[in-house]
Amino acid sequence: xxxxxxxxxxxxxxxxxxxxxxxxxxxxxxxxxxxxxxxxxxxxxxxxxxxxxxxxxxxxxxxxxxxxxxxxxxxxxxxxxxxxxxxxxxxxxxxxxxxxxxxxxxxxxxxxxxxxxxxxxxxxxxxxxxxxxxxxxxxxxxxxxxxxxxxxxxxxxxxxxxxxxxxxxxxxxxxxxxxxxxxxxxxxxxxxxxxxxxxxxxxxxxxxxxxxxxxxxxxxxxxxxxxxxxxxxxxxxxxxxxxxxxxxxxxxxxxxxxxxxxxxxxxxxxxxxxxxxxxxxxxxxxxxxxxxxxxxxxxxxxxxxxxxxxxxxxxxxxxxxxxxxxxxxxxxxxxxxxxxxxxxxxxxxxxxxxxxxxxxxxxxxxxxxxxxxxxxxxxxxxxxxxxxxxxxxxxxxxxxxxxxxxxxxxxxxxxxxxxxxxxxxxxxxxxxxxxxxxxxxxxxxxxxxxxxxxxxxxxxxxxxxxxxxxxxxxxxxxxxxxxxxxxxxxxxxxxxxxxxxxxxxxxxxxxxxxxxxxxxxxxxxxxxxxxxxxxxxxxxxxxxxxxxxxxxxxxxxxxxxxxxxxxxxxxxxxxxxxxxxxxxxxxxxxxxxxxxxxxxxxxxxxxxxxxxxxxxxxxxxxxxxxxxxxxxxxxxxxxxxxxxxxxxxxxxxxxxxxxxxxxxxxxxxxxxxxxxxxxxxxxxxxxxxxxxxxxxxxxxxxxxxxxxxxxxxxxxxxxxxxxxxxxxxxxxxxxxxxxxxxxxxxxxxxxxxxxxxxxxxxxxxxxxxxxxxxxxxxxxxxxxxxxxxxxxxxxxxxxxxxxxxxxxxxxxxxxxxxxxxxxxxxxxxxxxxxxxxx
RNA sequence: GCCGAGGUGGCGGAAUUGGCAGACGCGUUGGACUCAAAAUUCAAUGAACCUUGUGGCUCGUGUGGGUUCAAGUCCCACCCUCGGCACCA
Numbered sequence: 001x002x003x004x005x006x007x008x009x010x011x012x013x014x015x016x017x018x019x020x021x022x023x024x025x026x027x028x029x030x031x032x033x034x035x036x037x038x039x040x041x042x043x044x045x046x047x048x049x050x051x052x053x054x055x056x057x058x059x060x061x062x063x064x065x066x067x068x069x070x071x072x073x074x075x076x077x078x079x080x081x082x083x084x085x086x087x088x089x090x091x092x093x094x095x096x097x098x099x100x101x102x103x104x105x106x107x108x109x110x111x112x113x114x115x116x117x118x119x120x121x122x123x124x125x126x127x128x129x130x131x132x133x134x135x136x137x138x139x140x141x142x143x144x145x146x147x148x149x150x151x152x153x154x155x156x157x158x159x160x161x162x163x164x165x166x167x168x169x170x171x172x173x174x175x176x177x178x179x180x181x182x183x184x185x186x187x188x189x190x191x192x193x194x195x196x197x198x199x200x201x202x203x204x205x206x207x208x209x210x211x212x213x214x215x216x217x218x219x220x221x222x223x224x225x226x227x228x229x230x231x232x233x234x235x236x237x238x239x240x241x242x243x244x245x246x247x248x249x250x251x252x253x254x255x256x257x258x259x260x261x262x263x264x265x266x267x268x269x270x271x272x273x274x275x276x277x278x279x280x281x282x283x284x285x286x287x288x289x290x291x292x293x294x295x296x297x298x299x300x301x302x303x304x305x306x307x308x309x310x311x312x313x314x315x316x317x318x319x320x321x322x323x324x325x326x327x328x329x330x331x332x333x334x335x336x337x338x339x340x341x342x343x344x345x346x347x348x349x350x351x352x353x354x355x356x357x358x359x360x361x362x363x364x365x366x367x368x369x370x371x372x373x374x375x376x377x378x379x380x381x382x383x384x385x386x387x388x389x390x391x392x393x394x395x396x397x398x399x400x401x402x403x404x405x406x407x408x409x410x411x412x413x414x415x416x417x418x419x420x421x422x423x424x425x426x427x428x429x430x431x432x433x434x435x436x437x438x439x440x441x442x443x444x445x446x447x448x449x450x451x452x453x454x455x456x457x458x459x460x461x462x463x464x465x466x467x468x469x470x471x472x473x474x475x476x477x478x479x480x481x482x483x484x485x486x487x488x489x490x491x492x493x494x495x496x497x498x499x500x501x502x503x504x505x506x507x508x509x510x511x512x513x514x515x516x517x518x519x520x521x522x523x524x525x526x527x528x529x530x531x532x533x534x535x536x537x538x539x540x541x542x543x544x545x546x547x548x549x550x551x552x553x554x555x556x557x558x559x560x561x562x563x564x565x566x567x568x569x570x571x572x573x574x575x576x577x578x579x580x581x582x583x584x585x586x587x588x589x590x591x592x593x594x595x596x597x598x599x600x601x602x603x604x605x606x607x608x609x610x611x612x613x614x615x616x617x618x619x620x621x622x623x624x625x626x627x628x629x630x631x632x633x634x635x636x637x638x639x640x641x642x643x644x645x646x647x648x649x650x651x652x653x654x655x656x657x658x659x660x661x662x663x664x665x666x667x668x669x670x671x672x673x674x675x676x677x678x679x680x681x682x683x684x685x686x687x688x689x690x691x692x693x694x695x696x697x698x699x700x701x702x703x704x705x706x707x708x709x710x711x712x713x714x715x716x717x718x719x720x721x722x723x724x725x726x727x728x729x730x731x732x733x734x735x736x737x738x739x740x741x742x743x744x745x746x747x748x749x750x751x752x753x754x755x756x757x758x759x760x761x762x763x764x765x766x767x768x769x770x771x772x773x774x775x776x777x778x779x780x781x782x783x784x785x786x787x788x789x790x791x792x793x794x795x796x797x798x799x800x801x802x803x804x805x806x807x808x809x810x811x812x813x814x815x816x817x818x819x820x821x822x823x824x825x826x827x828x829x830x831x832x833x834x835x836x837x838x
Numbered sequence: 839g840c841c842g843a844g845g846u847g848g849c850g851g852a853a854u855u856g857g858c859a860g861a862c863g864c865g866u867u868g869g870a871c872u873c874a875a876a877a878u879u880c881a882a883u884g885a886a887c888c889u890u891g892u893g894g895c896u897c898g899u900g901u902g903g904g905u906u907c908a909a910g911u912c913c914c915a916c917c918c919u920c921g922g923c924a925c926c927a
Contacts, residue, residue, distance in 0.1 A: 228842050228922075235841070235923055242927085260927060273927095312839085313925070340925045350927050358839085359925050428926055549922085619863070621850060626920090633850065636863050646878090689854075699852065702862035709862090781858045786908055788858055826907050832857045836907050 018645035020609025024745040028129060036761055037131040039087050041519070041532050048084035049536050050076045051515055051575075053544030053552070054091045054138070057117035058098050061124050062598045063629065064584040064591045067617040071581055071695065072543045073130050074618065077741040078691055080131075081765035087536055088131060089518040091138030092118050095146075095507045097175055097191060100440040104472045110440040111468075114141060124601060128610045129744055131761075136521045140510035145517065146442040147463035148527035149510055152559070153445060155566060157456050161207045162434075164454070168277070168343075169433060171199045176476050178203060180433045180506060183551070204444060204503065205431040208558050212237055212427045214572075215557055224577030226624075229549045236550045238428025243412045245421035247272060247351065249284065250323040250332055256280065259346035259426050263411040265353040267396035268374035270364065272324045272335045273317060273350050276300045277343035284335065286321030293318050293337060300339050315340050315363040327420040329397065338363060346426055354386065361386035378403050432555065434506045439470065439478045441504030449491035449498040458492050464500065478502070511552055512559040515539055515574060534570045542575040549580070579695065582626040584617070599629055611743035612638040618697040618742060640705055641746060644739070647711065648732065652753040655729040663730050665772050673724050676714050680731055681772040683707045687738055688765070697742070704739055711735070729754070737766050782807055782833045784816050792833070800827045807833055 031037065052072035055065065076088040092114075099110035106113070118139070125132070138145060156162040169178040174194035178201060183190040208215075216237045219230045242261035249256060256272060274281050276297050285293045296318040317338030324335050340359050341350055354364035354371040364371050375391040377383050392403040402410055415421035435444070443464040445457035457464055467486050470479050480486055480502040491498035516528045519536050523529060544552075556574050564572040583590055586597045604613050616637040621627035661667075668674045683703045690700035711731060715723065733754060740747035740760050751760035774796065782790040790812045794803055804825050807813055817837055824836040 226843095231842055232922060238923090238926065240926075258927080262927080310925080315925080338925095340927095342926065345926045352927085357927070359927080362925090426926080546921085619850090625851090627850070630850070630864070633864050636865095640863080643878095693854070696854095698850090699862080702852075705862055783858080783908075791858085824907060826857095828857060828908095832908085834857080834907055 015646070016649055018642050018649075020611065020745070021606070023749045024127075024129065024605075024610050027745045027748045028126060030748075030758065031131070031761065034759065036759055037088065037133050038135060039085060039133045041535070043085035045083060045085035047087065047536055047540075048079045049087045049515075049539045049541075050079060051087075051089070051518075051539045051542050053542070053548065054093050054511070054514060055121060056093045056096060056098075057114055057121055059117060059593065060120050060600065060602075062584075062591050063601050063604070063613065063617065066124075066128060066601050066613065067584055067623070068543060068545070068581055069125060069128065069130055070614045070617050071579070071623055071697075072541075073128075074614075074697060074741045075541060075543075075691075075695070076131055077744060077761065078765065080761065081737070081741070081763065083764065087136075087518065088133060089136040089138070089521075090125065090130070090132040090134070091136075091514060091518065092121070092140065093507065093511050093514075094118065094139050094141035095441045095504075095510055097177070097438060097440070100438060100472070101476075103440075104474075104476060107472070109468065109470060111141065114440075127605055128601065128614065131744070136518050138514055138517050138521055140442075140507070140514065141440070143463050143465065144522075144524065145514075146466075146510070148517065149442045149505065149513070150445040150457070150462050150464060151459060151527055152509070152513060153442075153505065154456055154459060154462075156206055156562060157446075159562070159566065161210065161562060162204060163207065164202060164204050166200060166202050167205075167433075168198050169201050169203055170196045171201075172196055175438075176478070177437045178433060178435060180508075181430050201435075203433055204435040204505075206434055206509075206558070208432045208555075209427060209429055211558050211561055212239070212429045213425075214561060215429075215554065218557070218561075218573055221573060222575075222578070225575075226578060226580055229546070229553065229578060229580060232549045233554055236429065236554065240426050242424060242426065243415055243421050244347070244424040245327065245351065245415060247324040247327060249335070250325055252284075252322075254284075256324055256335070256349050257347045258349050258351045259424060260351055262353070262356065262408070263415065263421075264390075264393050264396075264399075264402070264407040265356045265374055266326070266328050266351070266411060267393075267399075268353040268355050268372045269326050269331070269333055269351045270354055270370045270372055271333050271352045271360075273338035273341045273352050273360075273363070274320070274335065275341040275343040275348040276337055276339060278337075278341075278348040280349060281320060281337050284320055284322045285337075289319060289321035293320055296337065313340070315359060315366055317363060317367070327418075328414075334369075336363075336367075344430065345428065356386055356388055358386050358388060432506075432558075434509060435503040436506055437478050437502075438504050439466070439472075439480050441507055442510060443480075443504055444501040446501040447489055447491055447498045448501070449494060449496060451496055452491055452493045452498075455491055455493050455498070461492060478504075480504070508551060508555050509559075512555040513563075515556070516563075516569070528568075530568055530570075533568075537569065538571050538574055538576045541577045541579065543579045543581060545583070546580040553578070579624070581623050582621065584620075584627055584629050586629045588628070604634070608634075608638045609641075609745070611746045612641055615641065615701060615742050619701045620698070622698055623695050637701075640708070641743065643712075644708060644735075644746065644750070647708070647715075648736075648750045648753055651715070651728060651732065652750070652755075655725060655732065656755040658725050658729045660726055660730045660733065663727065664769065668727065669724070670722075672714060672717065673727050676710055676731070677727065677769075678772050679710050680707065680734060681768040681770075684734065684738065684766055684768040685773065688768070691741075701742065704735070704742075707731075707735060707738075734766050736760065737763055778830065780830065780832055782810075782813065782835070784813075784835045784837055786834065789813070789816055794830075796830070800829065803827050803829075803833060807835075 050072060052069055076086050080086045094114050099114045102113040103110040140146065153162060170184045171178055172189040172194050174192050175189060179189060179196060184196050188195055216234060216239055219233055222230060240261050242259060243263040244257055244259055246255040246257055317336040320335050320337055322335045323332045325332055352360035354360040355373040356375050371385060373385065374393060374395050375387060376394050378392045390404050392401065393399050393407050399407065399411060412423050443466060445462060445464045447455045447457060449455050467483055472479055487499050487502060489498055489500050516533055519532045520528045560574040561572050563569045586599055589595055589597055591598045601613050616634045619637050620633065663677060665674055665677060668677055683706060687700045687703045690696040736747050736750045748760050752758065777793055777795055779791050779793050781788045782792055790810060792807060804827060820837045822835060822837055826834045
């Protein structure tokens with residue numbers, strides 16, 4: 001240890017510098033050698049599964065990422081001290097497109113780039129002092145992992161939850177692959193930002209829609225999740241109740257089926273509209289209208305899809321020459337094809353009620369179609385069309401006069417009786433498109449045989465391996481379709497020649513079950529052990545970014561429910577508590593390499609130490625808030641850490657042999673000591689509560705700062721003769737356990753300096769002396785008409801009457817009341833005295 | 839447009855059940871130490887006014903109302919910021 005000796009004025013005691021580098025590497029090594037963060041699946045302790053979303057290894061971690069892992073680590077260390085058997089694993093979401101792009105650029109294999117990045121990240125995490133059980137590491141790109149991702153696919157396939165169909169797909173021209181709806185953000189690729197186009201392709205889907213209702217309903221169970229995440233999922237599932245109604249087409253024995261949430265407006269239908277993609281358009285269009293309709297369709301299909309489907313866009317359409325008959329009143333209404341009708345939702349056809357729907361209203365205006373009012377505000381107030389709220393039905397035969405939900409129910413009952421329509425529920429949620437025309441992902445374990453057709457690869461032939469010798473074409477397309485040794489295979493059923501599926505799976509499948517693999521990362525005959533998984537799961541605390549509110553979290557919930565239904569697990573929600581942390585900004589923007597505003601933890605660790613980085617990231621703001629990185633704020637925290645060091649450096653040599661007895665208010669002699677002891681216990685409670693109460697680490701740390709300030713005040717106030725060294729040792733022992741989860745290296749070092757044996761990591765979290773929280777004497781404010789005018793020291797034993805008398809006796813108070821009328825005295829015991837004076 | 843979160847000093851933020859607004863930190867100012875600087879340390883620091891001064895006094899948590907002995911906190915109306923969804927019938 002580097003020691004710098006200094007002669008001090010008061011007699012020359014040596015001082016040593018806070019050598020974070022030495023301390024941190026030393027304890028990281030000792031922890032690892034002792035293996036104290038290894039977790040057994042067998043333990044008598046209560047379990048705590050602590051999980052931080054694993055990283056996509058795209059490069060090095062910046063402090064924004066680091067904050068995430070620090071939060072998780074503080075919690076893990078705290079929970080261990082609270083006596084839990086803590087599972088705290090780490091892994092890498094290692095398949096994905098950037099690796100492939102990098103491989104194309106550098107003419108190497110994506111694995112090389114991926115493992116390179118993983119090694120860097122791993123080193124960074126270790127230098128930050130993360131207390132992971134490194135034996136449980138999971139790499140989604142390794143065979144022993146993706147074998148089980150393929151197994152998962154087979155389970156879904158066997159149960160009718162994975163299917164293939166030709167479908168319009170979102171295509172990213174840059175990534176040269178299709179994307180799930182969730183992965184298209186504002187019409188652009190979620191990953192690279194390129195505008196997405198539509199193509200027709202044969203694609204694999206997971207039937208997540210079969211779980212729509214449960215995914216929605218079970219959100220109510222997730223009380224440990226942030227409300228906004230639950231709302232986002234609810235919106236995404238987009239359940240709406242209504243009715244399906246059949247509209248016969250005039251002069252044809254055919255009907256158009258529509259979905260509506262407002263059957264109470266059926267009498268107000270003045271036209272129908274079909275989506276441009278609807279096959280009905282081609283089928284129904286009359287010869288006279290054909291050329292005009294075709295021209296319209298051509299124009300619409302050439303338009304940018306995102307622009308076309310943006311709200312408030314111009315409403316355009318063409319009459320297709322046919323008429324539909326309103327089944328409730330026999331009215332004939334024209335059928336249009338219209339740009340604002342979506343093929344993906346409902347039936348791709350709508351009934352249009354311009355009086356009570358904004359879009360239909362705009363369209364009717366544009367094409368001079370009739371607007372017929374059938375709903376009036378229930379309170380009889382004036383309004384303007386379109387009136388889209390619920391109200392009372394008018395001009396609707398025998399239903400006129402009904403209102404709200406009652407009206408809707410009555411109409412649906414009527415439709416069902418007459419066989420015109422039926423009650424129905426619609427979801428915005430679509431099936432999950434999982435095919436990717438990429439190389440660096442989990443191969444889909446399917447074989448195409450000319451004789452047997454589509455055949456799944458049997459479980460005992462897994463994994464379907466990704467080839468290692470690969471040339472990447474300049475075009476950026478996947479090399480798999482052209483790799484003979486991969487594509488050409490034998491049919492598992494008949495043994496004849498067959499070809500492999502060349503698409504790989506969406507990487508969100510990899511990450512939809514990794515939390516199960518951590519439980520048994522080395523099992524080679526099954527993905528996980530059901531008993532072990534049932535013992536560890538659900539995850540007690542999941543920590544990650546809000547950007548996964550819909551995608552990853554919904555997919556994981558879905559997969560868990562499937563495994564539950566198949567009897568592999570006994571829980572149907574994977575994450576009990578979810579915490580979404582805020583981002584770190586720098587120079588007013590999200591950190592990103594392209595903006596050049598990235599702060600790397602590496603230099604900070606080298607210069608100030610991992611403990612300073614950890615503590616600052618927690619102190620900067622409440623962890624759920626976004627926060628701006630501030631260099632001088634960081635230095636402030638580093639100063640605090642050095643201040644801790646100096647205190648221990650000065651006193652631990654004298655405290656080493658001091659024997660600490662039990663402390664209590666009664667045994668302490670002086671006022672200063674009692675005050676300090678009371679503060680110690682109050683702050684201990686505060687810090688404990690702050691951690692438990694939604695991770696308010698920032699206020700917990702401010703409590704630590706206050707406590708340190710109190711100790712400094714005490715040691716500076718008292719000379720060495722009058723200091724209570726037993727109390728001082730007691731406090732320094734306690735303090736070091738309190739700082740440990742935040743600054744574990746410094747904690748261990750100071751713990752050792754106090755003469756204790758390693759490891760502080762295994763010590764219990766301190767309890768506090770409840771008697772010390774309630775001090776006998778305390779000062780309360782006296783307010784007059786709500787303004788503080790005086791203070792008074794009161795004893796707990798005093799009655800309200802005693803306090804009133806004391807207050808009225810005070811000169812200052814007398815002056816305030818003098819000449820006025822005292823109307824009331826309110827005494828809130830131990831808190832405040834308020835007087836009402838007029 | 840709909841849904842959600844939020845608005846407190848120069849800045850990040852604190853105030854947990856309605857009970858002293860501004861904890862803690864940053865920044866700023868002044869002092870000590872030093873030949874000097876850095877580091878450290880002590881003190882002040884919401885705004886205005888009065889006062890030689892200990893101090894006093896008024897205002898103050900987005901805006902306007904209300905409830906209450908007492909409101910950052912509860913109620914009503916509104917404004918603004920951020921996030922999500924958005925032609926979903």
